[in-house]
Amino acid sequence: MFSKACEYGIKATLYISEQALHSEKKIGVKDIAKEINSPEAFTAKIMQILTKKKIVKSAKGPSGGFFIPKEELDKIMLSEIVEAIDGDHIYKGCGLGLDQCNADKPCPVHDKFKLIRDELAEMLTKTSLLELANGLDSGLTFLKR
Amino acid sequence: MFSKACEYGIKATLYISEQALHSEKKIGVKDIAKEINSPEAFTAKIMQILTKKKIVKSAKGPSGGFFIPKEELDKIMLSEIVEAIDGDHIYKGCGLGLDQCNADKPCPVHDKFKLIRDELAEMLTKTSLLELANGLDSGLTFLKR
DNA sequence: GTCTTTATATGATTTTTATCATAAATCCCA
DNA sequence: TGGGATTTATGATAAAAATCATATAAAGAC
Numbered sequence: 509m510f511s512k513a514c515e516y517g518i519k520a521t522l523y524i525s526e527q528a529l530h531s532e533k534k535i536g537v538k539d540i541a542k543e544i545n546s547p548e549a550f551t552a553k554i555m556q557i558l559t560k561k562k563i564v565k566s567a568k569g570p571s572g573g574f575f576i577p578k579e580e581l582d583k584i585m586l587s588e589i590v591e592a593i594d595g596d597h598i599y600k601g602c603g604l605g606l607d608q609c610n611a612d613k614p615c616p617v618h619d620k621f622k623l624i625r626d627e628l629a630e631m632l633t634k635t636s637l638l639e640l641a642n643g644l645d646s647g648l649t650f651l652k653r
Numbered sequence: 654m655f656s657k658a659c660e661y662g663i664k665a666t667l668y669i670s671e672q673a674l675h676s677e678k679k680i681g682v683k684d685i686a687k688e689i690n691s692p693e694a695f696t697a698k699i700m701q702i703l704t705k706k707k708i709v710k711s712a713k714g715p716s717g718g719f720f721i722p723k724e725e726l727d728k729i730m731l732s733e734i735v736e737a738i739d740g741d742h743i744y745k746g747c748g749l750g751l752d753q754c755n756a757d758k759p760c761p762v763h764d765k766f767k768l769i770r771d772e773l774a775e776m777l778t779k780t781s782l783l784e785l786a787n788g789l790d791s792g793l794t795f796l797k798r
Numbered sequence: 799g800t801c802t803t804t805a806t807a808t809g810a811t812t813t814t815t816a817t818c819a820t821a822a823a824t825c826c827c828a
Numbered sequence: 829t830g831g832g833a834t835t836t837a838t839g840a841t842a843a844a845a846a847t848c849a850t851a852t853a854a855a856g857a858c
Contacts, residue, residue, distance in 0.1 A: 509654065510750075518749060519749055522761055556836065566835065568825050568835045569825030570832075572825070572826085603660075606797070614793075624772055624773050631765050631768075650751075653752065653753055658845080682804085682805075692846085693848090695848075697806085698847090701807080712854095713855050715803045717804050717854090717856085
């Protein structure tokens with residue numbers, strides 16, 4: 509469904525979000541990689557994308573790291589992360605990979621896929637980091653294993 | 654969503670299905686590749702998977718090729734093709750790529766994804782080749798461009 | 799039976815994605 | 829003001845997916 513990079517990106521962001529609930533401390537990429545079971549250097553690269561897209565903030569130097577202000581958690585939606593890393597292909601792309609596929613000249617599965625993609629899009633645009641971070645924090649959901 | 658191989662596989666099968674509506678003639682891989690805009694050799698490889706999985710039948714020699722008996726078109730579901738080529742990962746895999754992710758120990762997006770994956774699964778298991786071939790045949794849907 | 803046509807099988811190449819490694823820049827603190 | 833810590837930036841490597849190429853086998857036509 510998503511690329512590996514996107515999966516890691518979501519997990520990393522969620523881990524940062526959960527931490528933001530409790531403290532202002534910034535989180536290093538080493539911590540993140542450990543907590544979400546991801547290769548460290550690759551994770552660093554993904555974090556760069558996310559900071560460039562202004563989804564997470566970063567600070568250099570000692571006690572630096574990545575963070576998201578607590579007040580923003582309910583305003584950042586899952587869709588932003590997905591689009592930042594994987595683009596809008598999932599929403600807009602044709603299920604059979606046709607370049608042009610729309611209601612006018614649809615592929616055989618266009619209508620059926622549209623229903624599902626729209627639903628996916630809605631889910632992603634309506635799910636906030638806060639909501640998911642709360643689930644993690646309450647021990648109901650998990651980021652590894 | 655699907656791999657390239659799977660996209661080609663679906664398109665190829667649909668093209669064969671549409672032809673089956675009209676004639677008993679077998680269809681060569683060259684024809685298929687032309688009609689669905691796919692690389693010929695790669696298409697051949699995919700067709701082998703589909704024949705091995707008994708989704709399409711094949712015949713060697715002159716006027717040989719691939720075909721599906723007309724009577725079977727309404728019994729073959731899209732899901733069979735997807736599973737043959739991409740496996741059941743789309744249905745069963747975790748949205749965040751966790752090895753173990755289930756109701757007991759769910760990832761943060763488990764529930765939300767389950768709804769969508771289940772819907773996708775239902776759509777695929779209920780859509781027959783016949784239905785899609787009819788759409789193609791009536792000129793309502795297209796396999797290229 | 800030989801020749802042509804077509805699928806089958808297999809392996810090589812290319813491209814993309816994922817991962818790793820290193821150098822540069824920035825910041826904090828002493 | 830300099831040095832260590834840490835992000836940032838960039839490029840190299842590895843792995844996987846997609847594509848290409850070639851050789852083999854089977855079937856029908858003559």
